[in-house]
Amino acid sequence: MKKVWIAVAEAVALVIVASIVAFAFNSRSATGIDPFKQPAKRAAVPDTLAAQSGGFKVITLDEARSFVAGGGRIIDARTKTHFEEGHIPGALNLDYYELQKEMDSVLPLLSKDEEIMVYCEGVNCEASELLSKELYAMGFTKLLVFKGGFEEWSAAGMKVEKGGQQ
Numbered sequence: 001m002k003k004v005w006i007a008v009a010e011a012v013a014l015v016i017v018a019s020i021v022a023f024a025f026n027s028r029s030a031t032g033i034d035p036f037k038q039p040a041k042r043a044a045v046p047d048t049l050a051a052q053s054g055g056f057k058v059i060t061l062d063e064a065r066s067f068v069a070g071g072g073r074i075i076d077a078r079t080k081t082h083f084e085e086g087h088i089p090g091a092l093n094l095d096y097y098e099l100q101k102e103m104d105s106v107l108p109l110l111s112k113d114e115e116i117m118v119y120c121e122g123v124n125c126e127a128s129e130l131l132s133k134e135l136y137a138m139g140f141t142k143l144l145v146f147k148g149g150f151e152e153w154s155a156a157g158m159k160v161e162k163g164g165q166q
Contacts, residue, residue: 055136056129056143059117061156064088064146067117073110077120077127078150086160088119088153093164096120096127099134107138115142122151 026033059067068074074091076083083093094106110116116135120127132143146153154160 055141056118056132056145058147059144061146061148061152063144064117064119064148064153065158067115067144067146073114073116075106075110075116075118075131076150077118077131078125080164082121082150084162084164086154086162087150089159089161091119091161094131096131096134099131110135110140112139112141115144116140117144117146119146119149119153122149123147125149 068088068090071090074088075094076087076091077094077096078087079095079097080093083091083095087093092106092109094102118128118132118135120131128145128147128149132145135143
């Protein structure tokens, strides 16, 4: 019986230590979350830029298709390797996770007065939203996020370009 209590005590101690390490790591992480903050109450898909606290509007495949056809500015938030394997025609590559290294070459190509569509891999990829929030903080206020991303675009049989930026 004593061995069982020792095992239980060790398990509890392990959970406590793991929780402390996890909270410490989360607090130091650039993308960490505040576990005590109440989530914002907002619509799942905002219909105006002002409705979205992140400063962007989520758009559908049809809206993305129209945007691309109209010659709008497009940013691919994926890695350079994924971008070179295939991307939406006319897109610029600005890997969210390499933002500090790449923004000096891409930001001069953008205007704060134009709409900019940002996408990444697909619905489970958060890089497009994170990059849009960073761009919004830099003063870009006309941001659209194509949440379906490259997966939805290519699955719909839309035109795809390969290779690096021009």
